[in-house]
Amino acid sequence: MARPKIALIGAGQIGGTLAHLAAIKELGDIVLFDIAEGTPQGKALDLAQCGPVEGFDAVLKGANSYEDIAGADVCIVTAGVPRKPGMSRDDLLGINLKVMKSVGEGIKAHAPNAFVICITNPLDAMVWALREFSGLPHEKVVGMAGVLDSARFRHFLSVEFNVSMRDVTAFVLGGHGDTMVPLTRYSTVAGIPLPDLVAMGWTTQEKLDAIVQRTRDGGAEIVGLLKTGSAFYAPATSAIEMAEAYLKDQKRLLPCAAYVKGAFGLDGMYVGVPTIIGAKGIERIVDIKMNADEQAMFNKSVDAVKGLVEACKGIDPSLA
Numbered sequence: 001m002a003r004p005k006i007a008l009i010g011a012g013q014i015g016g017t018l019a020h021l022a023a024i025k026e027l028g029d030i031v032l033f034d035i036a037e038g039t040p041q042g043k044a045l046d047l048a049q050c051g052p053v054e055g056f057d058a059v060l061k062g063a064n065s066y067e068d069i070a071g072a073d074v075c076i077v078t079a080g081v082p083r084k085p086g087m088s089r090d091d092l093l094g095i096n097l098k099v100m101k102s103v104g105e106g107i108k109a110h111a112p113n114a115f116v117i118c119i120t121n122p123l124d125a126m127v128w129a130l131r132e133f134s135g136l137p138h139e140k141v142v143g144m145a146g147v148l149d150s151a152r153f154r155h156f157l158s159v160e161f162n163v164s165m166r167d168v169t170a171f172v173l174g175g176h177g178d179t180m181v182p183l184t185r186y187s188t189v190a191g192i193p194l195p196d197l198v199a200m201g202w203t204t205q206e207k208l209d210a211i212v213q214r215t216r217d218g219g220a221e222i223v224g225l226l227k228t229g230s231a232f233y234a235p236a237t238s239a240i241e242m243a244e245a246y247l248k249d250q251k252r253l254l255p256c257a258a259y260v261k262g263a264f265g266l267d268g269m270y271v272g273v274p275t276i277i278g279a280k281g282i283e284r285i286v287d288i289k290m291n292a293d294e295q296a297m298f299n300k301s302v303d304a305v306k307g308l309v310e311a312c313k314g315i316d317p318s319l320a
């Protein structure tokens with residue numbers, strides 16, 4: 001059986017890391033696509049030369065033409081610009097919306113059967129626009145944010161509790177922005193919910209609140225340190241987890257920016273919710289019950305995403 005084909009649209013910081021991880025995990029053959037001439041070719045050659053040392057079998061190719069992504073099984077989109085210190089994700093909207101148009105049209109023409117994972121910010125609005133421009137089925141176009149935000153939350157919690165990160169599970173839902181919703185009730189250490197751990201004296205409510213806020217600010221903290229761009233290792237590894245779930249039909253339950261119609265009382269929009277990813281793409285939205293506080297936070301986040309989608313429609317009338 002031929003190896004799956006993985007197209008990485010955008011060969012910058014995240015794109016290069018995605019290619020490295022996909023090769024090491026032998027998920028398939030990899031095409032790195034970018035408008036910058038030489039960058040995808042150079043990264044593909046450099047990464048291919050890891051092969052003899054790492055011992056992986058994967059063909060890596062760099063490309064500046066969409067024809068090279070033909071027949072891709074998975075497309076992971078990072079094309080666009082990242083933020084710099086002082087910028088919010090929303091400041092990227094105008095420029096990255098134009099990029100989503102060309103990427104969506106490229107995927108529509110050359111890889112219409114792919115499972116598409118968008119990473120470009122502002123995430124929830126960009127994955128919506130990419131779906132509109134590509135015309136692919138909603139269940140095959142998804143945004144990566146919840147896996148990353150939950151990983152950040154899990155990391156901070158494992159440090160606070162001094163336990164293995166493997167035993168910390170966490171859910172962060174809502175839009176990928178300042179209003180994201182880390183759900184403490186559904187986050188656990190080996191099944192023990194965080195509110196119980198507070199009651200057991202493992203931490204205080206104040207410390208937990210500070211960790212929740214640090215999770216919300218997790219991207220900005222790294223932008224402030226790097227100064228020239230945004231996080232790329234953890235975003236890449238999070239998207240690879242989603243791609244692997246699709247390619248191997250793993251039925252993983254992962255929080256993703258998915259198209260929600262009906263569940264959570266929503267009537268058709270992209271926002272971060274728990275999903276099951278398998279060979280059909282997003283196979284299920286897990287409609288968990290929220291208490292009044294959680295619902296209020298989620299609604300605020302939904303409103304923020306709706307505002308960005310309206311802004312997209314204002315910029316590009318073809319989306320209205």
Ligand code: A3D
Pocket residue numbers: 009010011012013014015033034035036039078079080081082083092096099102103119120121123144145148176229230231232235
């Ligand atoms: P960067 O290293 O700048 O790479 C972006 C690449 O896109 C560059 O190589 C550009 O040449 C390329 N590009 C620009 N326009 C086009 C186009 N029209 N077609 C094809 N390629 C193009 O950025 P990065 O890899 O660090 O980040 C990429 C995106 O991911 C940014 O929008 C970030 O804000 C976003 N991001 C999202 C998360 C989430 O959790 C959702 C986390 C981190 C970064």
